[in-house]
Amino acid sequence: xxxALGLCFAFxxxxxxxxxxxxxxELEDVVDNRVSSADPGGFQVQGGLELRVKVNGSGMDKVTAxxxxxxxxxxxxxxxxxxxxxxxxxxxxxxxNGTLQVAVGQPAxxxxxxxxxxxxxxxVPSRDPGASVKIAxxxxxxxxxLSAKALKAAKLEITPLSREGYAAAxxxxxxxxxxxxxxxxxxKKQGAPEKEIELAVALAQAFEGMDDDVSDTAVILSGExxxxxxxxxxxxxxEDGEPIHMTSRGxxxxxxxxxxTLNPAQPLPANATLQLxxxxxxxxxxxxxxxxxxxx
Amino acid sequence: MKKLLALALILFxxxxxxxxxxxxxxxxxxxxxxxxxxSFSHLMIALDLPQMKSSEVAASRVLITSAVDDSGRNLRDPxxxxxxxxxxxxxxxxxxxxxxxxxxxxxxxxxxxxxxTKVRELRGEIELLMPAKDPNSVAxxxxxxxxSGKSISHRALKANGIEIALLTTAQIEAEKNRHAEAKKKEYxxxxxxxxxxxxxxxxxxxxxxxxxxxxxxxxxxDPNKRIQQITYIDAAGEVKPVMMRDEEGLVYLSTWAGKPQxxxxxxxxxxxxxxxVRYAFALNDVPLP
Numbered sequence: 001x002x003x004a005l006g007l008c009f010a011f012x013x014x015x016x017x018x019x020x021x022x023x024x025x026e027l028e029d030v031v032d033n034r035v036s037s038a039d040p041g042g043f044q045v046q047g048g049l050e051l052r053v054k055v056n057g058s059g060m061d062k063v064t065a066x067x068x069x070x071x072x073x074x075x076x077x078x079x080x081x082x083x084x085x086x087x088x089x090x091x092x093x094x095x096x097n098g099t100l101q102v103a104v105g106q107p108a109x110x111x112x113x114x115x116x117x118x119x120x121x122x123x124v125p126s127r128d129p130g131a132s133v134k135i136a137x138x139x140x141x142x143x144x145x146l147s148a149k150a151l152k153a154a155k156l157e158i159t160p161l162s163r164e165g166y167a168a169a170x171x172x173x174x175x176x177x178x179x180x181x182x183x184x185x186x187x188k189k190q191g192a193p194e195k196e197i198e199l200a201v202a203l204a205q206a207f208e209g210m211d212d213d214v215s216d217t218a219v220i221l222s223g224e225x226x227x228x229x230x231x232x233x234x235x236x237x238x239e240d241g242e243p244i245h246m247t248s249r250g251x252x253x254x255x256x257x258x259x260x261t262l263n264p265a266q267p268l269p270a271n272a273t274l275q276l277x278x279x280x281x282x283x284x285x286x287x288x289x290x291x292x293x294x295x296x
Numbered sequence: 297m298k299k300l301l302a303l304a305l306i307l308f309x310x311x312x313x314x315x316x317x318x319x320x321x322x323x324x325x326x327x328x329x330x331x332x333x334x335s336f337s338h339l340m341i342a343l344d345l346p347q348m349k350s351s352e353v354a355a356s357r358v359l360i361t362s363a364v365d366d367s368g369r370n371l372r373d374p375x376x377x378x379x380x381x382x383x384x385x386x387x388x389x390x391x392x393x394x395x396x397x398x399x400x401x402x403x404x405x406x407x408x409x410x411x412x413t414k415v416r417e418l419r420g421e422i423e424l425l426m427p428a429k430d431p432n433s434v435a436x437x438x439x440x441x442x443x444s445g446k447s448i449s450h451r452a453l454k455a456n457g458i459e460i461a462l463l464t465t466a467q468i469e470a471e472k473n474r475h476a477e478a479k480k481k482e483y484x485x486x487x488x489x490x491x492x493x494x495x496x497x498x499x500x501x502x503x504x505x506x507x508x509x510x511x512x513x514x515x516x517x518d519p520n521k522r523i524q525q526i527t528y529i530d531a532a533g534e535v536k537p538v539m540m541r542d543e544e545g546l547v548y549l550s551t552w553a554g555k556p557q558x559x560x561x562x563x564x565x566x567x568x569x570x571x572x573v574r575y576a577f578a579l580n581d582v583p584l585p
Binding site for chain 1: 323324325326327328329330331332333334337344407410411413583584585
């Protein structure tokens with residue numbers, strides 16, 4: 001049995017018929033992963049405090065996704081564990097039984113507890129009728145921005161790409177020698193060890209290599225990173241109106257340019273509909289939390 | 297009498313000292329105190345052995361005799377079993393040792409107290425499997441797939457009292473029949489008969505000795521438990537790890553690397569009295585993260 005360590009009661013700020021009330025942050029696991037190394041720039045030498053939490057409450061069946069934003073975390077010795085709030089992506093409630101992971105810095109060795117404050121954010125698309133935008137025959141015209149009143153109103157521009165369009169976009173995103181020099185210079189400026197800088201360069205090159213590896217059946221969407229940040233999820237709907245299962249999804253961002261790749265498990269119908277689930281102000285419910293975490 | 301006892305003690309302690317392992321220098325590479333109320337709580341200390349090359353160590357284990365933090369907490373798990381020799385992944389995956397890396401081992405202990413700041417004492421023995429110390433440490437059998445049906449002949453296998461024979465399809469069928477007969481007798485003695493007995497036998501045989509193309513079935517006799525690891529090596533020299541699993545007295549050799557090809561070699565690494573070397577080590581005041 002894995003007993004819940006504690007409960008954090010939070011108060012709902014928004015109210016309504018379908019409102020989520022009595023929202024509770026339930027602490028499942030605490031991992032204080034403490035690491036020291038003779039080679040600080042080596043692999044797996046970064047420790048930290050990780051929590052596994054569950055968000056519970058009434059009306060949660062309407063909640064599609066959730067996230068926890070930690071604004072303040074301090075151990076009982078006064079060590080601050082958050083330099084700036086980390087805003088993770090919304091995490092689907094259907095994944096991992098709704099368990100969310102929260103990571104902050106390392107508490108002092110002799111600390112016995114950590115107090116965390118922040119907000120639980122819930123994504124409730126049913127609160128905004130405009131949050132779901134469906135575009136019929138969306139993949140019939142490629143390399144031109146999707147056309148829909150709702151997208152225009154939301155000032156979102158997303159473009160489905162042809163293979164040629166994708167090749168051109170990938171080429172424009174190729175990492176140049178100049179980019180690598182900039183990355184190294186930035187690393188040095190921030191005082192990062194040489195090994196860490198070279199690891200970052202290798203990672204950037206590896207991620208770029210992934211751009212080349214796109215299947216023939218993949219749906220590729222291009223847009224600005226800030227636009228994709230305002231979309232919770234994109235589905236391709238089959239003729240029955242149900243989302244087609246994707247074997248993998250990924251978004252690769254380079255500065256303000258992002259490419260989203262969806263790999264369908266089955267061939268797409270010619271008249272496939274795209275469904276964009278938007279993150280609007282109305283769809284978000286913010287609940288403050290104040291949690292005391294006993295350290296193991 | 298007292299004099300005799302004292303003399304006996306001196307003689308005994310000298311004999312014990314003569315058997316003591318030589319000391320080896322160790323350097324702490326990493327300390328990981330993973331503390332959790334969930335699973336996998338431990339203190340892991342990774343040690344480098346600067347005088348030993350990683351390329352010379354096929355496997356290792358650490359036998360701890362004392363581990364105490366500065367709060368006085370004993371860090372040895374009283375319920376832990378004696379560790380097994382752990383393969384050197386760099387070596388078994390065929391990763392080139394360039395530049396040469398020192399051998400490394402890791403010690404798994406229980407979490408120290410939160411108030412502790414260091415491991416006051418860590419003491420024990422490091423056991424290394426060093427194949428170069430014995431010419432009979434490794435047997436390499438070229439084109440081993442073609443030996444199916446016959447006992448594999450190799451000087452090192454013989455020296456270690458090991459017999460390996462890969463089974464042909466006909467031999468697997470014969471084994472199945474032999475087991476079926478034995479099972480039939482066993483079920484009959486338990487009172488099963490007729491259709492029920494037939495169904496039970498069918499279901500037993502369905503799961504018995506099913507071999508896919510990445511697997512080989514072998515009869516292995518290793519009375520002294522000398523086999524440490526079996527790997528395959530393809531024509532380009534790439535090492536393919538092999539998993540071993542026992543079933544009804546036979547051993548499955550399976551690999552994720554696909555169907556064993558006719559030009560592959562089988563490498564059998566063995567523990568012998570000459571290639572297992574023990575070194576004593578001691579560390580004090582290892583800072584805790």
